[in-house]
Amino acid sequence: MGAEEMLVNVPLFAGFGSAELKRFARNLYPRKHQAQELILKEGEEAVGFYIVSSGQVEVVKNMGGPKETVLATLGPGDFFGEMALLDGYPRSACIRALEDGECLVMSRWDFLAQLKSSPDLAAQVLRTLASRLRQTDVALTE
Ligand code: CMP
DSSP states (O other), rough: HHHHHHHOOGGGGGGOOOOHHHHHHHEEEEEEETTEEEOOTTTTHHHHHEEEEOOEEEEEEEETSSOOOHHHETTTTTTOOOHHHOOOOOOOOOOEEESEEEEEEEEHHHHHHHHHHHHHHHHHHHHHHHHHHHHHHHHHHH
16 A cells, blocks of 8 residues: 555545645655564664554653553554654653554655644644643643
């Protein structure tokens, strides 16, 4: 499946027309990973934005330490890596592959340019951030 066909089923692009999808897909490149591979490392400088195209990955905080915590599991259609691109700080958590799979990756520069040119895309990213914060609030108060 090509990047554009994959994006049709990604909630981030719900309601987007074919021209917008094409524009976004042009700047994505596929990156395969194997089960257990570390796709992102907590604390590293951020260079890209990722959309999962196949396989499950998990978001892990304090990996390898006594306080290791899995914050979330993400699957096809979900995205990650936006936080450090938006706030300029290092990666907030590790992303570890649970199985063999693939992500579509966009450079920092292209991601920020796309956000600036598409208010709809920016709103969808914000919606997901709000939803993840809401889930974190629930987990903290359980
Ligand atoms: P970033 O900090 O760039 O790199 C790690 C990524 O993990 C982060 O961006 C988010 O995309 C993702 N992430 C961090 N915390 C959570 C969470 N609580 N739920 C889902 N995804 C998260």
